[in-house]
Amino acid sequence: MTTKPWILFDIGGVFALADDGHWQPRFSARLRERAGLDAETFGARIDAADLPRIDIEQGGEAEYWRRVGDALGFDAAIRADVRTEFWNAYCGSANSELLAYARSLPAHVGRAALSNSADGAREEEERRFDLSSVVDPIFYSHEIGVAKPNAAAYAAALSLMNARPDDVLFIDDHRVSLDGAAAVGIRGHLHTDNATTIEAIEEFLEPYAL
Template sequence: MPDATRRTGVAELYWRGIGEAVGASDDLLAQMQSDFWDEYCGVANEELLEYLRGLRETVGLAILSNSGDGAREEEERRFGFSDLFDPICYSHEIGVTKPDRDAFRIALTHMDASPNDVLFIDNVGENTDAAAELGVRAHLHVDTKTTIRAIELFLDESDVDYLR
């Protein structure tokens, strides 16, 4: 089966392989896909998204996500991320996953930003550690209140072009 986390255009082949492996009918496979995307996408953190919407005109907001082929379409349909984040760097589109340093380098290039211009937020410690090793300020997300406070501290302390 193709690595759908680092390749784009392979979702159909990937799901067909799963269907064949478990002997799923077309209807069952469609339900499996639907269930997968429901679980994968989860529920948006509306409190955090609302806070970020308030920053839209003053800071650059980007996504660097380990993902699977099809994630962009599903997340856009559900959450409209492209209205808030630019760039959106999905692993299946850039060909590398976090915590590989190249994922961060690619995102920084897409953002036209230096490591010290960025606050990277993730819920996986290995990823925040990798970002910090590159000189990116990193925050491990454990709850919305603490993350918003980390953003506010970063903005108070920063004077960088990417934020303007």
């Protein structure tokens, strides 16, 4: 076997236990309550703020939080507290078992990550999880300018990994992201628990054993 196998991991909901898909509306509700606004007024102010697309653009995080603060009447101290609360909810806690397993994979196995993200995620997740010691490269949607399940996100990852689709197994906790990977020929595994994910990786790697 001359080709190199790659395990491509999602981050939120896989490496980071962040109640993926549910913390966002709860954070938005807490933000509205903190501003003392009804849902309609809150939504109108946020819409009028014309917030930067920090999910697919770099360099907009500071402006994002400035506009949120201005829209909701938050001073600098409250704005800082809200930002901290956001990143704590966004990052969640480390999936230590899966991170340790990924770190232990043989040297001939490539380890990378592809994650929908927000500007600032690389710094925040690196500080909490030391991800660069586990996976490299890491593809964040705000840095590559496109998010899963867009085919261009997977194409960008394949190009920089210098990998063939057949040699990649993608681990994600959302079926729609796996469907996007399948559309470009990448096999996927729906992460529901560590044991089955590890089993799927081991099975995928069997033909590549040295």
